[in-house]
Amino acid sequence: MISIIRKFIRNDLFQGCPNLIATPLNFFTPVNIIDLNISRWLEAHIDRSASLTTFSKNLVLADVCGDGEYRLVLTDLKLENNEKSRLKIYKGTVLTSDQTLPDIPSSIISFYTSNYDSKIPVIGVACGPDLLIYKNSKPYFKFVVPPLPIEALEHSVWNRLSEDPNIDLQSTLDDLSSIPYKSLSPRSQKLLGLQTPLEIKDFISKYKSSEPKKFAPITCMTTLNRSTQDKQSPACPIIATEAGQIFILDPQTFTPMHEAISCATKAIPCVLQAAGMYDVEFRIVIACREGSICLLRRGWLEGKVLIQATANIVDIVVIPGDHFIMTATTDRMLQCYTKRGNKLWNQKMNTDITCLCLIPLSHLSTSLLGVGLRGGSIQLFQGRHLVDIIVGTETPSAIAFGQLGQEEHVMVIITTGGAINFKILKRTADFNFGDGEMNSNPIQQTKPLPLPKRSKLFLEQSMRERQNAVDMHQLFQKDLIRLRLTAARATVQMQSNQSSIGNEQELVKLSAQVPLISPNLTYKIETKVQEKDALVEDNQDSLQDSKRLLRVFVVRKREAKPIVAATINMPPTDLSFLL
Amino acid sequence: MGLFQKLAFFLGIKRKEVNVLVIGLNNSGKTTVINHFKNDEEKVEKTEIVPTVGFSVEKFQNQNLAFTAFDMSGHGRYRDLWEHYYKDCHGIIFVVDSSDRLRLVVVKDELDLLLQHPDVSNRRIPILFFSNKMDCKEALSSVKIAAALGLDKIMDKPWHISASNALSGEGLQEGVEWLTQQIREYITNKNL
Ligand SMILES: Nc1nc2c(ncn2[C@@H]2O[C@H](COP(=O)(O)OP(=O)(O)OP(=O)(O)O)[C@@H](O)[C@H]2O)c(=O)[nH]1
Ligand SMILES: [Mg+2]
Numbered sequence: 137m138i139s140i141i142r143k144f145i146r147n148d149l150f151q152g153c154p155n156l157i158a159t160p161l162n163f164f165t166p167v168n169i170i171d172l173n174i175s176r177w178l179e180a181h182i183d184r185s186a187s188l189t190t191f192s193k194n195l196v197l198a199d200v201c202g203d204g205e206y207r208l209v210l211t212d213l214k215l216e217n218n219e220k221s222r223l224k225i226y227k228g229t230v231l232t233s234d235q236t237l238p239d240i241p242s243s244i245i246s247f248y249t250s251n252y253d254s255k256i257p258v259i260g261v262a263c264g265p266d267l268l269i270y271k272n273s274k275p276y277f278k279f280v281v282p283p284l285p286i287e288a289l290e291h292s293v294w295n296r297l298s299e300d301p302n303i304d305l306q307s308t309l310d311d312l313s314s315i316p317y318k319s320l321s322p323r324s325q326k327l328l329g330l331q332t333p334l335e336i337k338d339f340i341s342k343y344k345s346s347e348p349k350k351f352a353p354i355t356c357m358t359t360l361n362r363s364t365q366d367k368q369s370p371a372c373p374i375i376a377t378e379a380g381q382i383f384i385l386d387p388q389t390f391t392p393m394h395e396a397i398s399c400a401t402k403a404i405p406c407v408l409q410a411a412g413m414y415d416v417e418f419r420i421v422i423a424c425r426e427g428s429i430c431l432l433r434r435g436w437l438e439g440k441v442l443i444q445a446t447a448n449i450v451d452i453v454v455i456p457g458d459h460f461i462m463t464a465t466t467d468r469m470l471q472c473y474t475k476r477g478n479k480l481w482n483q484k485m486n487t488d489i490t491c492l493c494l495i496p497l498s499h500l501s502t503s504l505l506g507v508g509l510r511g512g513s514i515q516l517f518q519g520r521h522l523v524d525i526i527v528g529t530e531t532p533s534a535i536a537f538g539q540l541g542q543e544e545h546v547m548v549i550i551t552t553g554g555a556i557n558f559k560i561l562k563r564t565a566d567f568n569f570g571d572g573e574m575n576s577n578p579i580q581q582t583k584p585l586p587l588p589k590r591s592k593l594f595l596e597q598s599m600r601e602r603q604n605a606v607d608m609h610q611l612f613q614k615d616l617i618r619l620r621l622t623a624a625r626a627t628v629q630m631q632s633n634q635s636s637i638g639n640e641q642e643l644v645k646l647s648a649q650v651p652l653i654s655p656n657l658t659y660k661i662e663t664k665v666q667e668k669d670a671l672v673e674d675n676q677d678s679l680q681d682s683k684r685l686l687r688v689f690v691v692r693k694r695e696a697k698p699i700v701a702a703t704i705n706m707p708p709t710d711l712s713f714l715l
Numbered sequence: 716m717g718l719f720q721k722l723a724f725f726l727g728i729k730r731k732e733v734n735v736l737v738i739g740l741n742n743s744g745k746t747t748v749i750n751h752f753k754n755d756e757e758k759v760e761k762t763e764i765v766p767t768v769g770f771s772v773e774k775f776q777n778q779n780l781a782f783t784a785f786d787m788s789g790h791g792r793y794r795d796l797w798e799h800y801y802k803d804c805h806g807i808i809f810v811v812d813s814s815d816r817l818r819l820v821v822v823k824d825e826l827d828l829l830l831q832h833p834d835v836s837n838r839r840i841p842i843l844f845f846s847n848k849m850d851c852k853e854a855l856s857s858v859k860i861a862a863a864l865g866l867d868k869i870m871d872k873p874w875h876i877s878a879s880n881a882l883s884g885e886g887l888q889e890g891v892e893w894l895t896q897q898i899r900e901y902i903t904n905k906n907l
Contacts (some may be wrong), residue, residue, distance in 0.1 A: 178820040178821060540817065544818060560821055563795075
């Protein structure tokens with residue numbers, strides 16, 4: 137049956153009135169074709185010998201010197217024992233600062249600390265259980281995650297060790313090894329690893345005077361604006377630990393303002409994304425190594441599981457505006473969920489996804505999602521539509537997009553081979569959003585079509601359709617023509633109504649002019665009254681207003697009904713730039 | 716120079732005003748360059764120059780020629796205003812921040828758009844490039860800038876590049892002298 141209807145639609149509707157039914161037909165048109173010949177990116181710089189090891193969430197673009205020249209700040213991981221990881225700052229394409237880090241960093245953030253301070257954001261680097269804060273590229277503050285509770289037995293073992301010098305060492309150590317190794321403090325773990333009695337004695341006498349402590353390392357971080365969405369307003373660091381703790385810190389004092397756990401069952405957070413404002417309402421989306429994606433909102437002490445992915449999560453991004461959660465998993469799937477966790481669509485990639493990157497384009501009022509793929513290409517999606525492919529030769533390991541130096545639309549790509557690449561989005565790039573929406577069909581049918589059951593009624597109906605196809609078609613055509621006629625009549629009716637609004641006797645013409653795009657808009661509104669082609673009056677009014685919508689009424693004295701009414705919709709002026 | 720040309724040259728001088736369009740990326744120093752040529756009472760303190768919004772019109776005199784300079788904003792969102800002024804200008808000053816290596820590709824992209832524009836492509840309009848901020852540590856030489864922008868490929872227009880420091884004024888006069896000369900010739904030829 138469906139195929140018959142399709143045939144009708146194709147053969148007849150399409151010929152009759154292509155415009156009217158253009159939208160539903162798109163469903164049957166082939167996949168949209170991306171024009172790869174239009175390069176939308178300028179190749180600014182590539183350094184293949186940078187030998188960087190940088191993963192997703194380990195690079196930020198920030199105005200770290202407060203001079204409006206945005207820098208690239210990244211961590212360069214060194215996994216060999218004898219080498220230390222590094223914190224590097226690039227000015228433009230040039231490395232300007234390079235310092236060692238005490239431990240292997242897991243993630244990096246940048247945020248403004250206060251409204252009153254000089255407008256210089258700090259950098260936060262997570263190393264083990266420490267959040268190291270750098271200001272002006274120098275160490276500034278260190279926040280250590282609060283220690284985890286120690287097992288009661290471990291506690292008593294160390295108590296006994298410190299109090300009783302003639303203790304039976306072997307039985308005490310046996311007590312210690314009866315505790316699961318993973319839940320011991322690093323000190324006890326080390327003690328159990330020692331071989332000779334002498335070593336053990338030395339170790340105990342060295343440490344017995346202090347309590348053992350256990351910290352969970354920080355696994356991921358993000359930031360959340362405190363009370364305004366302004367780009368330079370203070371933002372709270374949010375950190376998550378291996379033990380599932382989530383801390384929201386005060387941006388000025390770096391003390392925890394809120395503490396929660398990622399979810400009821402033990403789950404290790406691996407990516408954090410936050411939206412909203414701490415003082416008003418916020419949503420923290422937590423992706424966990426176990427494949428669950430949890431949501432934490434203002435006032436909650438425990439995250440709620442929204443989504444359970446079937447494969448390991450590579451990366452997630454929350455799209456601003458509609459808060460859609462885009463997830464990339466190790467089974468090459470890119471999936472889109474609503475903020476409530478309902479799956480909207482998914483797309484299988486040809487190769488592994490290595491990283492994701494949000495690409496906000498305020499001048500086009502949209503955000504794209506960059507998907508880094510093994511092999512080197514980066515696909516850009518707007519919603520479910522693929523709008524651009526950046527071809528590369530090396531697999532990207534981390535991508536960042538934002539302002540660098542004076543340029544607002546820079547993409548920084550670090551590859552698994554250690555190269556660093558800077559690309560700049562062309563001013564004239566438009567990604568053909570309009571076309572994309574018109575031409576593309578759902579890339580994949582995720583939901584099956586709602587086919588009716590093969591009931592007796594259905595079979596009879598389809599029989600009838602087959603037998604009387606011609607009649608039904610003609611009937612349909614007749615109705616369609618009738619509908620068009622009604623629509624055309626209504627249009628004519630409406631147009632004639634409109635032209636006569638309060639304008640039967642007079643020919644009043646209104647025209648508005650905006651002479652210059654400036655902060656103080658001055659509109660000039662001209663009223664022309666014509667009577668039998670003779671210009672009777674010519675009024676010009678100027679008024680100043682900063683509002684976007686203007687309503688103009690021309691009224692006769694002592695008469696309530698306006699002769700002419702008009703609304704003027706002003707083009708938006710971007711105040712943030714003008715200020 | 717023949718008699719007629721001399722006469723036309725004279726006409727060129729007598730012409731009241733010439734329009735020059737000052738373009739280049741934001742922060743390249745366009746407003747600072749123009750500020751240097753304004754007479755003392757109109758000059759602004761260099762520290763008070765802020766990013767231009769939209770554009771501003773400035774007037775100054777140089778070698779008996781009255782210039783009307785259209786100081787365009789170089790910010791991305793205003794760059795599409797530039798093309799509306801191509802038609803009515805007699806010369807173009809293109810200011811490049813020679814220390815901004817990252818954005819040299821953007822400069823090249825904008826220059827290509829300029830040269831391909833119908834109001835520019837078939838005119839012999841002179842273009843003066845300032846390789847500005849030559850005092851900066853990271854500044855590239857004017858030769859390197861010219862090479863990066865592919866200026867040698869501009870065959871149908873007179874062009875010139877001067878290294879400049881708009882803060883001290885170094886290099887500015889030399890460049891504008893060249894432009895004045897070219898504009899005079901351009902107008903003379905057009906009047907003939
Ligand atoms: N060191 C140095 N700084 C300069 C030079 N010329 C301009 N500047 C500085 O560069 C900054 C930008 O100068 P502007 O004249 O505002 O730049 P513009 O091209 O008019 O910028 P927009 O109006 O935004 O397009 C200012 O801080 C100037 O002081 C120069 O030759 N050397
Ligand atoms: Mg300016």
